[in-house]
Amino acid sequence: MKRLSLKLKLTLLYSFFMTLLTCAALAILFSLSNKEILASTQNTLKKQLHESLKDIEWEDGSFDLDSDFYNLDGGVYLSLYTENGDFLFGRIPYGFSLHPDFSDGQIQTLSDAEKQWYIYDLSYRLNGYGLVFVRGISSVTDAESSFRITLRFAVIVLPLLVVLTAVIGYLFTRRTLRPVRRITETVRQIQGDQDLSRRVELGKGKDEIYQLADTFDQLLTKIESAFQREQQFTSDVSHELRTPVTVILAQCDAILSDASLPAEQRVSIGLIQKKAQNMAQMISQLLLLSRADQGRQQLQPELLNLSELTEMVCEEQAMLSEEKKIAITTQIEPDLFVKVDETFYIRMLVNLISNAISYGKAGGHILVSCYEQSGFFVGQVEDDGIGIAAEDLPHIWERFYRVDSSRSASGHSGLGLSMVKWIVEAHGGTISVKSSPGEGSIFTFLLPMKAE
Ligand code: ADP
Numbered sequence: 001m002k003r004l005s006l007k008l009k010l011t012l013l014y015s016f017f018m019t020l021l022t023c024a025a026l027a028i029l030f031s032l033s034n035k036e037i038l039a040s041t042q043n044t045l046k047k048q049l050h051e052s053l054k055d056i057e058w059e060d061g062s063f064d065l066d067s068d069f070y071n072l073d074g075g076v077y078l079s080l081y082t083e084n085g086d087f088l089f090g091r092i093p094y095g096f097s098l099h100p101d102f103s104d105g106q107i108q109t110l111s112d113a114e115k116q117w118y119i120y121d122l123s124y125r126l127n128g129y130g131l132v133f134v135r136g137i138s139s140v141t142d143a144e145s146s147f148r149i150t151l152r153f154a155v156i157v158l159p160l161l162v163v164l165t166a167v168i169g170y171l172f173t174r175r176t177l178r179p180v181r182r183i184t185e186t187v188r189q190i191q192g193d194q195d196l197s198r199r200v201e202l203g204k205g206k207d208e209i210y211q212l213a214d215t216f217d218q219l220l221t222k223i224e225s226a227f228q229r230e231q232q233f234t235s236d237v238s239h240e241l242r243t244p245v246t247v248i249l250a251q252c253d254a255i256l257s258d259a260s261l262p263a264e265q266r267v268s269i270g271l272i273q274k275k276a277q278n279m280a281q282m283i284s285q286l287l288l289l290s291r292a293d294q295g296r297q298q299l300q301p302e303l304l305n306l307s308e309l310t311e312m313v314c315e316e317q318a319m320l321s322e323e324k325k326i327a328i329t330t331q332i333e334p335d336l337f338v339k340v341d342e343t344f345y346i347r348m349l350v351n352l353i354s355n356a357i358s359y360g361k362a363g364g365h366i367l368v369s370c371y372e373q374s375g376f377f378v379g380q381v382e383d384d385g386i387g388i389a390a391e392d393l394p395h396i397w398e399r400f401y402r403v404d405s406s407r408s409a410s411g412h413s414g415l416g417l418s419m420v421k422w423i424v425e426a427h428g429g430t431i432s433v434k435s436s437p438g439e440g441s442i443f444t445f446l447l448p449m450k451a452e
Contacts, residue, residue: 007174008170011169014165014166014169015169022159026154029151030151042138044138045136049076049122050122052068052134053122054066058128063080065089065090070091076136077093077137078090078135079134083123083132085102090135092137093137093139098110098117102135104121105121107120109140116140116141119136120137121134180209183212186199190220199220228294231293237286238283241283242283242287245280245283249277253273278413285413285415288422289415289419289422292422299341299344299427301341302340304337304345305335306336306337307335310370313350314368320354321353324360325363327364327366329366330367330368331367331368331371332370333370333371336370336371336377337449338377347423348419348423348424352420356385359385360383360384361384365383366381375449376447376448377449379444379446379447381443383440383441385441387440396433398418399418400414401414424445428447430446431444431446432445
């Protein structure tokens with residue numbers, strides 16, 4: 001039941017009640033036995049006959065019968081006879097060929113070739129005339145067959161009514177719940193593209209769902225503005241921190257360039273410089289990401305020989321990896337031209353390689369390869385380092401996520417891969433990772449090749 005949609009649940013609910021109602025109606029109809037139908041026919045016959053007596057009068061030497069006597073009310077045929085049984089006035093059913101004796105106040109049940117009849121006679125003393133017989137005839141067969149027709153009609157129509165209510169109910173519920181679908185779609189779209197400017201926009205309506213959608217839109221407006229303020233704050237703070245860090249770095253350079261600086265102070269200033277460099281890197285990553293969030297980070301793509309650029313970056317990084325005795329080898333298909341922003345491509349690749357160095361084992365290897373596949377430039381950075389556990393893999397792209405902060409190399413804030421992912425996607429590409437703990441990781445990025 002939990003898996004059914006609300007509209008299906010509601011449809012099932014009122015279809016169930018409708019079926020219940022139909023079953024009750026049919027049960028009542030079926031429980032009306034033949035006996036009851038026949039008893040009611042007899043009662044009608046008696047009642048009509050008794051009522052008809054007032055319609056018969058004897059005036060000025062002739063009978064005066066009210067027109068009601070001929071009306072066939074309740075399907076009862078009335079006729080008037082003399083004391084000797086001679087027919088005077090009234091109506092006899094078509095095909096009625098029986099001539100039973102009069103039996104005063106008794107209902108007789110008689111059958112002819114086609115039908116069964118109830119016959120009811122009353123003797124009546126008519127003022128001024130004398131004794132007459134009034135006879136009432138009613139068809140038992142007609143009463144039974146009209147009941148059967150009603151029953152058959154009910155058996156066909158009531159279930160049809162259930163189906164019709166279910167269909168109309170389903171359509172109505174679907175229409176009523178359309179706004180809920182819009183709300184769900186909007187939330188899904190926001191989850192998909194993180195675009196908080198989306199709104200349900202159902203307009204003003206009086207029903208509760210419209211009010212819910214309106215409240216939801218108001219909430220989104222508040223979240224969006226809070227989010228924008230937070231982005232602006234991060235962007236402002238990063239921007240403001242850039243100048244002091246630049247000054248610190250410049251001062252460190254100046255102090256360290258003094259040859260007479262005592263060794264102890266040189267170490268301390270070197271440490272300050274290292275930390276300031278880390279800080280500068282973090283600030284620049286934060287600034288890039290907050291600008292990206294605000295949609296302000298522009299790319300300046302140009303057609304570049306990525307094979308050469310990649311080779312160059314690897315050579316530069318090889319100098320750093322040597323400190324950790326990690327060898328960088330390359331397998332690069334020559335002259336792969338792709339339209340990219342040079343600075344951002346370098347930042348992305350440097351990040352991947354510096355991670356491979358940081359999380360690589362001393363004496364290990366890094367393989368950087370590039371090739372073309374199905375119109376894409378494929379870049380891979382493969383290391384034989386510590387690897388990443390399967391449960392951490394989906395999270396490594398999140399900001400400030402570090403698998404094990406105690407083991408993270410200094411200067412690693414957990415922003416690097418978020419930035420890498422943004423850069424790849426901003427170029428219309430994708431990035432993925434395969435890793436096994438203790439064996440190493442392979443980061444693979446694909447960039448569409450727009451070059452001829
Ligand atoms: P950090 O600045 O801490 O390196 P990243 O966003 O670059 O942050 O990476 C997030 C986390 O992913 C890192 O803390 C690290 O645990 C893991 N990681 C990234 N690259 C590698 C790699 N090549 N080998 C093992 N773990 C890695």
